Amino acid sequence: MAERPQVLAGARNLGRDDTGDSPAARLTRLKEGDTVTARIFCFDPASDAAPRFETHRVPYTKWMRVLEVLTYVSEELGGDLAHRWFCANRMCGTCAVRVNGREVLACWEPVEPEMTIEPLRNAPVVRDLVIDRTAYERRVVALTPWLVRQEPYPGFPEPLTHRAMAPTARALDCISCMCCFSACPVVGLGQETSFAGPAPLVQLARVALDPRDGIDRGRIALEHGAVFDCISCYKCEEVCPVSIPIVTGAIEPLKALAFKSVAGKSRHARVFLKIVQARGRIDPSALVLGVQRLAALRHPLRIFKLWRRGKIDPLKTMLGFRLPDIEQIRQIYQAVRGGPR
Amino acid sequence: MRRLAAETAVIGGGAAGTFAALELHRRGVKPLILCKGLVGKSGASIFAGNLVVPGRLLGNTAEQARDTAEFLIRMHNHFLIDQHYARAAGEWIEREYYPELERAGLYLRRDDRGEIVTNDGPVRCMAAHSQGESGVLFMDLRRKQVLKAGIPWLEETAATALLTDADGAIAGVMALDLARGEVVAIATRAVILATGYADRFYPRSTATREMSADGIAMAWRAGAELMNLEIQWWHTSDVRFPLCWQRTQIYPNPIIGSSHSARLYNSDGEVFFDQEADAPTAMGPYTLQLKRLAKQVLAGKARFDGGYYSSFTHIAPNTVSAYTDYAKAFTALGKSIATDTLETACSAHYRQGGIVVDPARMATRVPGLYVAGGVGGHSNGLIAPVTYDGMLAAETVAGDLPRLKPAALPEDKAAAEEARLQALRRSLPGNGVTPAHVKKALRALMSEKMGFFKNAAGMEEALAEVTRLRDELMPAMGLANVTPRLNYAWLDAIDVTNLLEVAALTIRAALNRTESRGPFYRTDFPETDNERWLVKNILTPTANGDPNFRTEPYELPFLKPDFPRRESLEVDW
Structure with a gap:
């Protein structure tokens, strides 16, 4: 098998090779002298009734990044575009914007020939592409995302192996850029959920999975993070510029911790387990009913839509379908319960 | 104008400023942090790639301890450092610094047996989590420590002036809250200035966006002395394209877990710098790299702005990626290490000089004005010593506060500063120019006349040109949009004023130092002259704003250069 060049890990790069959208392919898509057309979101909530888009044409320079387009517009074209950045080196995590609907770090993302550039979602716009990070920050702080030791610090260097730190290692790559927070559809539901959002949970996972931390992080994940509201859609992993496995490496381990420490309150996990045990696979309508109970019926229009799109099948739920090989599933449950820990 | 009061104002949200604030808090003093960007996210501290192992830490031998001290004094500061300060900082770093960080949760990368991973060799370093990215985790920790302590801050708020009372003592700070577009006046009797080691004077710079010599300009106007402004460091191996990756470095430091590091190649493909062979004791061998590049430039085989190359191709990829993120630029460009x-190019890096401080106390000659970190002239801004500075400045402030007069904002000066700021927020005149345009003109000029190779004639021209920019272009400066809210062009206009003033002072300082030393090179004085110039090149403000010059020798209690005079390109530091 031919050696592949540096493969980019993570959901964000799934299928990119097939669509000719790999980082290597992007280096040759545009040539010096070409023009990049950028349609940029402009809005000053203090003076403008509504946002508008301004279109600018920017000369392409070698391997150009989105940040260079923004800087060119604000410095060379005499505009007054407000956009935030500090390091231009994928470290400070402050230049994130949406390009053609997808969250990217402006400093790290190659330009496309035609781009619509918008601010991140799920945060108020201060002006143009600059968002207010305050509310996001408050969610992070509410999770006490700093190490709390139960044992006294033994002195430098403390006994610790990388093997013990491995579960938290990927979460340590987080640069708090808010790309995932913007992409998360659950955060987008606003007041309907108290879900902390992917990035705050990554910050929590950093300490929760650190063997030196000594407080009940499962409870925090549940009570302050509403971790079970994550629908595992992987939108967060798709946009993470540092390829953190946010769902599998941070949120799912936090769900496990929550179930372990406050099983009684981990309703979602308990109902999920029960349904699979009873039927052999998950049943969305039974899950929603089991978790939300009567509250699930508050949105009849939504239920109708879900049914129309084949997402739920109330009839099947009521008839109590089960997979033919259900006994095998139950044996797995037995093995896990009774087997060695 | 919003009015606030603080027991102590800390200006800067990097390693030095945050630690100063934490230490003040621990001592019961209530600080207020003013940060031009976002605490722990702006400022160059996030760029700290390596954490140096000092003294006898982690099993360093006596020889390694000596080599590490020598690296700091000789390789890193070209003997322009107070050696008593260097020793005290080193001892604190060994005793207090790493334990404090680890206790707070910083993860220093271990291997599976539990050993902290370092490189082989005389001067060792380690990494927080991943080599090259240490500063990100480090500053995230500081941000959280400040949040946890409940220390108040004003983010995206640029300090614009230090106000002094009739006796010349600090009485307040003026600032611009960028998001609200509001001028803020803070009554305070103590200021710790920690605005960092760099400024964006050149077209390519390692500084973060907001760093613009404002700390130096504010201190100068408040009456502080400056020194060694001319000693400008360069990064020699930053990626040339994309153009915005000016601080994306192909690190020349040894890769932890190995003794290997990246090599530099000229346009003919010949290796002209290999840290492993050429500079085994020089962790961050930036000056030696730069001098080797200068010789390639003279030979026509490279330019300072490109035409030479860096790679890891001689090292097993697994060695590079085991503990580092050094492959990130390659990966993002679809390339393989x-x-x-x-292709690499030079970026302006540390400004070694800065504000004159007493390095035993971090106090300046202005009562109430203290300095921590790279903005000081005493050292060059490595992350560990600047944290020591923050601790020391906080300790001194806590001791001095009872003796300092209660702060009363000098109303006339506050009003004058507000008027100055508002005057800069004016519409672009018909034939006017934007602040970005003036910045660009300054950067082009500095690049042409104040790069590595320079001489008196070119610098005199540069000074005349800076004066012309100030007298002719600045009056024609205006903004496309005069909204006060989040108006970066307004901030640019404030920056331009500072940059032009400090550029003129820097050129004068460079003209005054008639030798070459470290990364500072003059073709008309190409020798490193330890007989005459192993001194502080000090600028003192005068009534008309022009500097007076004086020099002051360094004490050399531990380490001395081993030659009186030598052609600087032949000196290995």
């Missing part, structure tokens, strides 16, 4: 080479 195993086979590919990237």
Whole structure:
């Protein structure tokens, strides 16, 4: 098998090779002298009734990044575009914007020939592409995302192996850029959920999975993070510029911790387990009913839509379908319960 | 104008400023942090790639301890450092610094047996989590410590002036809250200035966006002395394209877990710098790299702005990626560290000099004004010593506060500063220019006349040109949009004023130092002259704003250069 060049890990790069959208392919898509057309979101909530888009044409320079387009517009074209950045080196995590609907770090993302550039979602716009990070920050702080030791610090260097730190290692790559927070559809539901959002949970996972931390992080994940509201859609992993496995490496381990420490309150996990045990696979309508109970019926229009799109099948739920090989599933449950820990 | 009061104002949200604030808090003093960007996210501290192992830490031998001290004094500061300060900082770093960080949760990368991973060799370093990215985790920790302590801050708020009372003592700070577009006046009797080591004077710079010599300009106007402004460091191996990756470095430091590091190649493909062979004791061998590049430039085989290359192709890819993120630029460009080479270019890095401080106390000659970190002239801004500075400045402030007069905002000066700021927020005149345009003109000029190779004639021209920019272009400066809210062009206009003033002072300082030393090179004085110039090149403000010059020798209690005079390109530091 031919050696592949540096493969980019993570959901964000799934299928990119097939669509000719790999980082290597992007280096040759545009040539010096070409023009990049950028349609940029402009809005000053203090003076403008509504946002508008301004279109600018920017000369392409070698391997150009989105940040260079923004800087060119604000410095060379005499505009007054407000956009935030500090390091231009994928470290400070402050230049994130949406390009053609997808969250990217402006400093790290190659330009496309035609781009619509918008601010991140799920945060108020201060002006143009600059968002207010305050509310996001408050969610992070509410999770006490700093190490709390139960044992006294033994002195430098403390006994610790990388093997013990491995579960938290990927979460340590987080640069708090808010790309995932913007992409998360659950955060987008606003007041309907108290879900902390992917990035705050990554910050929590950093300490929760650190063997030196000594407080009940499962409870925090549940009570302050509403971790079970994550629908595992992987939108967060798709946009993470540092390829953190946010769902599998941070949120799912936090769900496990929550179930372990406050099983009684981990309703979602308990109902999920029960349904699979009873039927052999998950049943969305039974899950929603089991978790939300009567509250699930508050949105009849939504239920109708879900049914129309084949997402739920109330009839099947009521008839109590089960997979033919259900006994095998139950044996797995037995093995896990009774087997060695 | 919003009015606030603080027991102590800390200006800067990097390693020095945050630690100063934490230490003040621990001592019961209530600080207020003013940060031009975002605490722990702006400022150059996030760029700290390596954490140096000092003294006898982690099993360093006596020889390694000596080599590490020598690296700091000789390789890193070209003997322009107070050696008593260097020793005290080193001892604190060994005793207090790493334990404090680890206790707070910083993860220093271990291997599976539990050993902290370092490079082989005389001067060792380690990494927080991943080599090259240490500063990100480090500053995230500081941000959280400040949040946890409940220390108040004003983010995206640029300090614009230090106000002094009739006796010349600090009485307040003026600032611009960028998001609200509001001028803020803070009554305070103590200021710790920690605005960092760099400024964006050149077209390519390692500084973060907001760093613009404002700390130096504010201190100068408040009556502080400056020194060694001319000693400008360069990064020699930053990626040339994309153009915005000016601080994306192909690190020349040894890769932890090995003794290997990246090599530099000229346009003919010949290796002209290999840290492993050429500079085994020089962790961050930036000056030696730069001098080797200068010789290639003279030979026509490279330019300072490109035409030479860096790569890891001689090292097993697994060695590079085991503990580092050094492959990130290659990966993002669809290239491989195993086979590919990237074109590199120079970026302006540390300004070694800065504000004159007493390095035993971090106090300036202005009562109430203290300094921590790279903005001081005493050292060059490595992350560990600047944290020591923050601790020391906080300790001194806590001791001095009872003796300092209660702060009363000098109303006339506050009003004058507000008027100055508002005057800069004016519409672009018909034939006017934007602040970005003036910045660009300054950067082009500095690049042409104040780069590595320079001489008196060119610098005199540069000074005349800076004066012309100030007298002719600045009056024609205006903004496309005069909204006060989040108006970066307004901030640019404030920056331009500071940059032009400090550029003129820097050129004068460079003209005054008639030798070459470290990364400072004059073709008309190409020798490193330890007989005459192993001194502080000090600028003192006068009534008309022009500097007076004086020099002051360094004490050399531990380490001395081993030659009186030598052609600087032949000196290995």
